[in-house]
Amino acid sequence: MVEMPQAANECGYEYLPTSAPRPTGQWRLCWGRFRRHMLAPAGAVVIVAFVIVAGLAPWISPYERDQIDLLSMFAGPTPAHWLGTDELGRDVLTRLLYAGQISLLVSITSTLLSIIVGVAVGAVAGYYRGAVEAILMRFTDLMLTLPTLPLLLVFSKMLRDFLALQQTLGSNLSILVIVGVLTFFGWMTVARLVYGSVLSLREREFVEAAIAAGASGRSIILRHLLPNSLAPIIVAATLGLGSRIVAEAALSFLGLGITLPTPSWGNMLTGAQAYMWRNPWLALYPGLCIFVVVLAFNFIGDALRDALDPHAKIS
Amino acid sequence: MHKFLIRRIAQMAVLMLFISALIYLILNLVPGGPFDSLRFGNPHITAEHVRQLERLLGLDRPLHERYFRWLGNVLRGDWGESWGVATGQPVLEIIRSRLANTAILMGTSLVVSIAIAIPIGVYSAIRQYSAIDYIITTFSFFGMSMPTFWLGLMLVIVFAVSLQWLPAGGVSTPGLENDMIDRLRHLVLPTAVLSLFQVGGWSRYIRSSMLEILGQGYLRTARAKGLSERAVIVRHALRNALIPFITVVGLTLPELFGGAIITETIFSYSGMGILYYNAIMASDWPLVQAIMVMLAFLVIASNLLSDVLYTVVDPRIRCD
Numbered sequence: 057m058v059e060m061p062q063a064a065n066e067c068g069y070e071y072l073p074t075s076a077p078r079p080t081g082q083w084r085l086c087w088g089r090f091r092r093h094m095l096a097p098a099g100a101v102v103i104v105a106f107v108i109v110a111g112l113a114p115w116i117s118p119y120e121r122d123q124i125d126l127l128s129m130f131a132g133p134t135p136a137h138w139l140g141t142d143e144l145g146r147d148v149l150t151r152l153l154y155a156g157q158i159s160l161l162v163s164i165t166s167t168l169l170s171i172i173v174g175v176a177v178g179a180v181a182g183y184y185r186g187a188v189e190a191i192l193m194r195f196t197d198l199m200l201t202l203p204t205l206p207l208l209l210v211f212s213k214m215l216r217d218f219l220a221l222q223q224t225l226g227s228n229l230s231i232l233v234i235v236g237v238l239t240f241f242g243w244m245t246v247a248r249l250v251y252g253s254v255l256s257l258r259e260r261e262f263v264e265a266a267i268a269a270g271a272s273g274r275s276i277i278l279r280h281l282l283p284n285s286l287a288p289i290i291v292a293a294t295l296g297l298g299s300r301i302v303a304e305a306a307l308s309f310l311g312l313g314i315t316l317p318t319p320s321w322g323n324m325l326t327g328a329q330a331y332m333w334r335n336p337w338l339a340l341y342p343g344l345c346i347f348v349v350v351l352a353f354n355f356i357g358d359a360l361r362d363a364l365d366p367h368a369k370i371s
Numbered sequence: 372m373h374k375f376l377i378r379r380i381a382q383m384a385v386l387m388l389f390i391s392a393l394i395y396l397i398l399n400l401v402p403g404g405p406f407d408s409l410r411f412g413n414p415h416i417t418a419e420h421v422r423q424l425e426r427l428l429g430l431d432r433p434l435h436e437r438y439f440r441w442l443g444n445v446l447r448g449d450w451g452e453s454w455g456v457a458t459g460q461p462v463l464e465i466i467r468s469r470l471a472n473t474a475i476l477m478g479t480s481l482v483v484s485i486a487i488a489i490p491i492g493v494y495s496a497i498r499q500y501s502a503i504d505y506i507i508t509t510f511s512f513f514g515m516s517m518p519t520f521w522l523g524l525m526l527v528i529v530f531a532v533s534l535q536w537l538p539a540g541g542v543s544t545p546g547l548e549n550d551m552i553d554r555l556r557h558l559v560l561p562t563a564v565l566s567l568f569q570v571g572g573w574s575r576y577i578r579s580s581m582l583e584i585l586g587q588g589y590l591r592t593a594r595a596k597g598l599s600e601r602a603v604i605v606r607h608a609l610r611n612a613l614i615p616f617i618t619v620v621g622l623t624l625p626e627l628f629g630g631a632i633i634t635e636t637i638f639s640y641s642g643m644g645i646l647y648y649n650a651i652m653a654s655d656w657p658l659v660q661a662i663m664v665m666l667a668f669l670v671i672a673s674n675l676l677s678d679v680l681y682t683v684v685d686p687r688i689r690c691d
Binding site for chain 1: 386389390393397398400509512513515516517518519520521522524525527528532533625626628629630632633636637647648651652654659662663666667670671674
């Protein structure tokens, strides 16, 4: 602080006496900008609420998850069943809560795994360059060219057939299959972002200084390059959480995702579609849950993009 | 330009070779062939029966040998025969019978999306931070967050089940195959579903690229020349904003097919999307392979096309 005024004065700043307010930290600035976004804080509240309610499903849900009640099929909203019952008399609210668990679990797990793979590929390719870079990034580009949904469908089907043949495909394994497939086709965006950011960062002086100080490639990547590439990764991850919820729901809807009896918002819609002439309300709730959660993630992602942008105006 | 084109087409051919090999490899990767799934559900079919079937189709040969034979046949125009969806029929014929329906659906939705996305994107950029801008922005987010299959179901429930204004599915009413109005009525809901997602993303894109351009000096020049505001926006700003948009549209084409799979399944619209889905569910690999290779070709070709268009509309970019 004592030596600073000289340099600061050259830039035209007033000398700040020691009583000046503490400089605002980077994260505090971002938080300030995030809060000012119109809908992102609301989105964050929605997500937190969904996570809590879905996480507490075993304790707060009024019925057992798969409890069948053939005497009250297609019940409308009643005090006993707030959102009614489905074609087997199962309580819709209960299943929505458990389905939320699965959807959020699948989406969060596969997003985290995608980030790990993407960061590894992008950082290694960007830092070591040469043949490694050529192979990794050409492969990334190739994967990016391929249309995702058609491939997701084929892969899910093949994996499920294979596992069914080993007589092991149950509800739990179907969750693993979908996490695996979503990860396999979901790491490329992060890889591209990290690669681009590492490419520009590795030429900077602080990296040169770290190399001169004898730091290993691994520690330069982990300590210097990645922390400086965090912002785009965080934004991509937030938007990825939403898109993975839609992808999981779409696969489950098409019968290639989460297998019954485990409920997911997607496979609840499949059930509802079969009975939509008789009871159209069943199709409303699961889709509304997907829509609201994805919308919340998109708002948060949009706000984070503005908030984490160091070039954005600080006002 | 010629050199550029020749080089790109050569690259395209190599890439297609890689992709076709990759697709072939993927579909044959999983241990246990496509017929193993016959075994559950029917205890009378033994592993020996499955091996006989595989020998019959030449599936017992080494992978590379099968690939090159398949590739050779494809280059001669023979894409093999279907195994499951329409057993024994040539794959190409099945695809040909569906292609027109999907082309109509995707084409209509492309036109509709562009026709909606551009005006609202431009408008919300001109009136940045106005009430209408906020409404349009919110609407765009809604469009991007709406799961297509759910929107499809909701539209069917509202417009087909409750109001009975529009048909719930199909390409046309049986017996009215040549009735244009009837076909259009069947097209309304699928097109709406397929377009909404695009409109959301694209209008956001147009808005931000318009905003970038609106701050530039040459617009002030245009206004200073005394041009009407309309001419400034349309002829000077929009034309430049549309240049990068071409690439965006080109890159979404393959995604549109993904949307078509879901849309056609919901509306039982007899096109390529539902064909692809049925082929997967029936483990009809020759058909799946053919559609995937054609799709990959569409992707690469649309990339090339958008690059070429880019140089046509923007004289500053040269391709050497």
